[in-house]
Amino acid sequence: MKTRELTCIVCPMGCTLRVELTDEGEVAAVTGNTCPRGAAYAKDEVLHPVRTLTTTVRAAGTDRPLPVKTDRPIPKEHLFDAMKRVNSLQVEAPVRIGDVLLDDLFGAKLVATADLL
Amino acid sequence: MKTEIAIIGAGPAGLAAAVAAYDAGVKDLLLLERDAAPGGILQQCIHNGFGLHRYGEELTGPEYAARDVAEVRKRNIPILTETMVLSVAPDRTVTAMNRQNGIFTVEAKAIVLAMGCRERPRGALNIPGDRPSGIYTAGTAQRFVNIQGVLPGKEIVILGSGDIGLIMARRMTLEGAHVHAVCELMPYSGGLNRNIVQCLRDFDIPLLLSHTVSRVHGNGRLTGVSVAEVDENRRVKPETERYIPCDTLLLSCGLLPENELSKGAGVPLDPVTGGASVNERRETAIPGVFACGNVLHVHDLVDFVSEEAHLAGESAAKWVLSGAAGHAERSIPVRAGGKVRYTVPQRIDSPETPVRLFFRVGSVADNAVLTVKSGQTVLAAKKKRRMTPGEMESFELSPAVLCAAFDAGEPLTVSVN
Ligand SMILES: Cc1cc2nc3c(=O)[nH]c(=O)nc-3n(C[C@H](O)[C@H](O)[C@H](O)COP(=O)(O)OP(=O)(O)OC[C@H]3O[C@@H](n4cnc5c(N)ncnc54)[C@H](O)[C@@H]3O)c2cc1C
Ligand code: SF4
Numbered sequence: 001m002k003t004r005e006l007t008c009i010v011c012p013m014g015c016t017l018r019v020e021l022t023d024e025g026e027v028a029a030v031t032g033n034t035c036p037r038g039a040a041y042a043k044d045e046v047l048h049p050v051r052t053l054t055t056t057v058r059a060a061g062t063d064r065p066l067p068v069k070t071d072r073p074i075p076k077e078h079l080f081d082a083m084k085r086v087n088s089l090q091v092e093a094p095v096r097i098g099d100v101l102l103d104d105l106f107g108a109k110l111v112a113t114a115d116l117l
Numbered sequence: 118m119k120t121e122i123a124i125i126g127a128g129p130a131g132l133a134a135a136v137a138a139y140d141a142g143v144k145d146l147l148l149l150e151r152d153a154a155p156g157g158i159l160q161q162c163i164h165n166g167f168g169l170h171r172y173g174e175e176l177t178g179p180e181y182a183a184r185d186v187a188e189v190r191k192r193n194i195p196i197l198t199e200t201m202v203l204s205v206a207p208d209r210t211v212t213a214m215n216r217q218n219g220i221f222t223v224e225a226k227a228i229v230l231a232m233g234c235r236e237r238p239r240g241a242l243n244i245p246g247d248r249p250s251g252i253y254t255a256g257t258a259q260r261f262v263n264i265q266g267v268l269p270g271k272e273i274v275i276l277g278s279g280d281i282g283l284i285m286a287r288r289m290t291l292e293g294a295h296v297h298a299v300c301e302l303m304p305y306s307g308g309l310n311r312n313i314v315q316c317l318r319d320f321d322i323p324l325l326l327s328h329t330v331s332r333v334h335g336n337g338r339l340t341g342v343s344v345a346e347v348d349e350n351r352r353v354k355p356e357t358e359r360y361i362p363c364d365t366l367l368l369s370c371g372l373l374p375e376n377e378l379s380k381g382a383g384v385p386l387d388p389v390t391g392g393a394s395v396n397e398r399r400e401t402a403i404p405g406v407f408a409c410g411n412v413l414h415v416h417d418l419v420d421f422v423s424e425e426a427h428l429a430g431e432s433a434a435k436w437v438l439s440g441a442a443g444h445a446e447r448s449i450p451v452r453a454g455g456k457v458r459y460t461v462p463q464r465i466d467s468p469e470t471p472v473r474l475f476f477r478v479g480s481v482a483d484n485a486v487l488t489v490k491s492g493q494t495v496l497a498a499k500k501k502r503r504m505t506p507g508e509m510e511s512f513e514l515s516p517a518v519l520c521a522a523f524d525a526g527e528p529l530t531v532s533v534n
Contacts, residue, residue, distance in 0.1 A: 064266060
C-alpha cells in the first residue's frame with residue numbers, strides 16, 4: 001500500500017486528499033475530501049494526470065508569437081515533449097482563431113487562440 | 118469631438134461597458150485605447166481559465182478578448198487605438214493624444230473609466246541591495262515571453278505568490294528556464310489553489326511561505342538573491358538567510374488600480390481599494406463618471422470584470438438617456454467591519470433593486486459568519502465554510518433589506534467574524 005497526498009483543485013476549498021494505492025497501482029481509498037467531486041478528481045489525478053498546454057508558436061515575418069493551446073488536456077508526462085514539437089513549428093499568416101496547426105499532439109489538436117493576419 | 122459616452126480603456130471592462138451602453142440605447146460611443154489593439158491585459162494572458170462563469174467553458178485570455186472585440190465590431194462602435202488619454206476634467210471633457218490628431222479633446226455626456234491596473238513596482242517594496250538589471254514584474258515578463266517572444270532569463274526566483282507569478286513560473290519552466298523558488302512573505306499564498314498545483318507542484322517548484330528576498334546581488338546584471346524566513350511580524354530572521362544564484366527576479370506582489378486620470382478629475386478614491394468610491398450603479402462621486410473593472414478594484418476573475426462593466430455601461434446609458442439628471446437625494450454608506458477589508462459599492466443610492474455587494478476579507482476566515490447590520494440591527498446573515506483574501510466574495514442585498522436600511526437611515530456595516 002502506498003499513499004499520496006493531493007490538493008483538490010476542483011473548488012476553492014482546496015481540501016487535502018489522501019489516496020491509498022494498492023501495489024498494482026489501483027486506487028483503494030480516498031480520504032480527506034469533503035464531497036464526491038474530490039474523490040473523482042483524486043482517482044483521475046493519480047491514475048492518468050492530464051493538463052491543457054497553452055504556449056506560443058513562431059510566426060514568419062514577425063517577432064510577435066502566436067498564442068496556441070491543445071484542444072483537450074494531454075498526459076502530463078508529455079508536456080515537455082509537446083513543447084519541443086510546438087517550438088520547432090513556424091506558422092505563416094493568415095491564421096484564424098481556432099485553426100488547427102497540428103493534428104495530433106499526444107492525442108490533442110494544437111489550435112490557434114488568436115488571429116494572425 | 119463630441120460623443121455621448123467616452124470609455125477610457127479597451128480591455129475587457131471597456132469593451133463590455135461599450136456593448137452594454139449600446140444595447141441600452143446609446144449608439145454614439147467612443148472607446149479610447151493607448152495600446153495598438155483592444156483586449157487589454159488579456160492579450161498577454163495566453164493560459165486558459167477565463168470565462169468559466171460567463172461562457173461555461175475554459176478559454177484563454179486572447180480567446181476571451183476576441184469575443185468581446187467581435188461584439189464591439191458588430192455594433193460598429195469606434196475604437197481609437199494608439200490613443201493615450203492625458204486627462205479627464207470634472208465637466209467630462211477628455212483630453213487625449215495620438216499620431217493622427219495630436220492633442221485633441223472629446224466632450225462627453227458620460228464617462229466610463231476602465232483603465233485597468235498595473236503591478237506594484239519594485240521600488241515600492243524596498244528590497245535592500247544593489248540595483249542590477251534582471252528584475253521585472255511578473256506581468257512584464259509575461260509580455261516579454263508571450264508578446265515579444267523573448268525569454269528574459271534562465272535562472273529565476275519569484276517573489277510573491279500572486280497568480281501572475283505562479284502562471285509565469287510554469288510558463289518560463291515550459292520554455293526551458295529553471296525556476297528555483299517562489300517566496301511568499303505571508304504564511305499563505307495569494308494565488309488560487311489550482312495554480313499552486315498546476316504551476317508549481319507539477320514542476321516541483323518550491324513554494325517558500327513566510328519567506329522573502331532579503332537582498333539582491335549583482336553589478337550590472339543580477340547574479341543572485343538572498344532569501345530568508347520571516348517571523349510573525351514579517352521581519353527577516355537573519356540566521357535563516359541563504360543565497361540563491363539567479364539571473365532574473367520576478368515580482369508578483371499585487372496590483373494597483375491605475376487611477377491617475379480619476380484623481381485628476383477629482384474623483385474621490387477608496388483608500389483600501391485604490392479605486393473610485395462608487396454607488397450600486399458604479400457611478401463615482403462625480404455625476405456622469407462611472408468606473409468598472411480593475412481600475413475600480415482588483416478582480417481575480419475576468420468574468421466578474423465583464424459583469425461589472427456591463428452594469429457600468431448600462432448605467433452610463435441610462436444616465437445619458439434620462440437627460441443627465443443629477444444626484445440621488447439620499448444615500449446609505451456601506452462600511453467594512455471585522456475581517457472585511459472593503460466593499461464595492463461603497464454607497465447605495467436606491468433601495469428599489471437588489472444590490473450585489475462585493476468584498477474581500479483581510480485574513481483567512483474559517484466557518485465564517487457574514488452579517489449585514491444597519492446600526493446595531495442585523496438585517497441579513499450568511500455562513501460560509503471558508504473565506505480567503507485571495508477570493509472575492511459577494512452577497513446580494515434584497516430590496517426588503519435595503520428598504521429597512523433606508524428607513525433606519527444609518528450606514529450599513531458588512532462584517533465577517
Ligand atoms: C498580468 C495579469 C494577469 C492576469 N491573469 C488572469 C487570469 O489568469 N485569469 C483571470 O481570470 N484574470 C486574470 N487577470 C485579471 C484579468 O485579466 C483582469 O481582471 C482583466 O483583464 C481586467 O480588465 P480591465 O479591462 O479592467 O483592465 P485591462 O485588461 O488592464 O485593460 C485596461 C485597458 O486600459 C488601457 N488604458 C489604461 N490607461 C489608459 C489611458 N490613459 N489611455 C488610454 N488607454 C488606457 C490599457 O492599455 C488597457 O488596454 C490578470 C491580470 C493581470 C494584470
Ligand atoms: S473535495 Fe469537494 S469540497 Fe473539497 S476541494 Fe474538492 S471539490 Fe471542493
